[in-house]
Amino acid sequence: MPELPEVETVTNEIRPYVLGRCIEDVKVTWPGTVKGNSAEEFISGLKGQTVVDVRRRGKFIVWELSNGKRLLTHLKMTGALIAQEAGIEPPPYNRVEITLEDGMKIYFRDPRKFGRMRVVEGDAALDELGPEPLEPEFTAEVLESILKKRKGLIKPTLLDQTLIAGIGNMYADEALYEAKIHPLRAADSLSPAEYRTLHTAIQHILATAIKAKGASIANYVRPGGELGHAHFAFKVAHRRGENCSRCGEALERIVVRGRGTYFCPKCQVLNVDSEAENTKSETNLKSQDSKR
DNA sequence: CTATAGACCTGACGGC
DNA sequence: TGCCGTCAGGTCTATA
Numbered sequence: 001m002p003e004l005p006e007v008e009t010v011t012n013e014i015r016p017y018v019l020g021r022c023i024e025d026v027k028v029t030w031p032g033t034v035k036g037n038s039a040e041e042f043i044s045g046l047k048g049q050t051v052v053d054v055r056r057r058g059k060f061i062v063w064e065l066s067n068g069k070r071l072l073t074h075l076k077m078t079g080a081l082i083a084q085e086a087g088i089e090p091p092p093y094n095r096v097e098i099t100l101e102d103g104m105k106i107y108f109r110d111p112r113k114f115g116r117m118r119v120v121e122g123d124a125a126l127d128e129l130g131p132e133p134l135e136p137e138f139t140a141e142v143l144e145s146i147l148k149k150r151k152g153l154i155k156p157t158l159l160d161q162t163l164i165a166g167i168g169n170m171y172a173d174e175a176l177y178e179a180k181i182h183p184l185r186a187a188d189s190l191s192p193a194e195y196r197t198l199h200t201a202i203q204h205i206l207a208t209a210i211k212a213k214g215a216s217i218a219n220y221v222r223p224g225g226e227l228g229h230a231h232f233a234f235k236v237a238h239r240r241g242e243n244c245s246r247c248g249e250a251l252e253r254i255v256v257r258g259r260g261t262y263f264c265p266k267c268q269v270l271n272v273d274s275e276a277e278n279t280k281s282e283t284n285l286k287s288q289d290s291k292r
Numbered sequence: 293c294t295a296t297a298g299a300c301c302t303g304a305c306g307g308c
Numbered sequence: 309t310g311c312c313g314t315c316a317g318g319t320c321t322a323t324a
Binding site: 032076077078093111112113114150151152153156218219257258 | 294295296297298300301302303304
């Protein structure tokens with residue numbers, strides 16, 4: 001599932017194909033993919049334009065165009081940008097085909113049709129996003145001030161793109177596991193030490209996954225067709241029934257706000273005062289379990 | 293304003 | 309072998 005590390009990888013790997021190239025032709029084979037524009041608006045906004053920059057913002061891939069407009073691409077669940085030489089069969093589930101001046105084709109492949117491409121003017125769509133979690137401005141203090149304002153559950157709060165941009169379901173689970181924070185804790189209930197630990201965990205998890213070129217769960221493929229291998233390093237995500245790598249406990253899967261959530265019930269304790277009650281932690285764990 | 297459930301989509305997979 | 313229910317989750321929309 002494309003989250004920040006996958007989108008970062010796709011952005012970096014599509015860039016050499018498109019940067020400085022003129023867009024010669026555009027075909028929309030599934031109109032729903034571009035439904036933020038009319039098909040005509042989408043095509044006319046791209047045709048004849050040179051790509052002057054390619055960057056990532058949150059989970060968006062942003063192509064800056066010579067007419068001052070931007071092409072925003074969101075891969076959502078199953079989207080992929082595929083670069084292929086002309087004359088090769090388009091990939092299955094292709095929704096948009098972009099032909100570059102050198103004949104290279106960029107396809108938007110998306111089996112489940114959740115993904116979107118849109119040509120926009122201005123910054124509105126990107127300005128709604130929260131800070132980038134890997135930028136130096138995103139300090140532990142910034143994370144704490146964001147989460148302290150929220151009374152909801154920590155897991156869905158981390159997924160709110162207007163608060164922090166780029167974290168998705170898999171990496172939220174991984175970060176909470178690394179920081180030993182239960183996904184059902186209230187976002188504003190962490191100790192100062194826990195906010196710092198979570199901050200370190202978020203940056204470590206995301207940076208490590210970028211080095212591994214993203215996680216090839218489900219449909220994620222890189223523009224040249226290669227897979228990522230970040231999922232091999234996952235400690236909890238999609239590992240139901242396996243044993244915790246820290247304590248050996250069986251990992252659990254629960255549903256939080258409709259999302260599959262993986263965690264270690266022994267390492268990630270729900271009780272806020274667990275540190276002060278180490279001697280009773282065993283009984284606390286059991287009572288927390290039975291409440292759920 | 294905040295918080296949350298449901299909708300959108302369809303392939304993969306397991307059980308029978 | 310083949311059918312069918314369940315699962316996967318990013319984000320928009322509607323509702324309390």
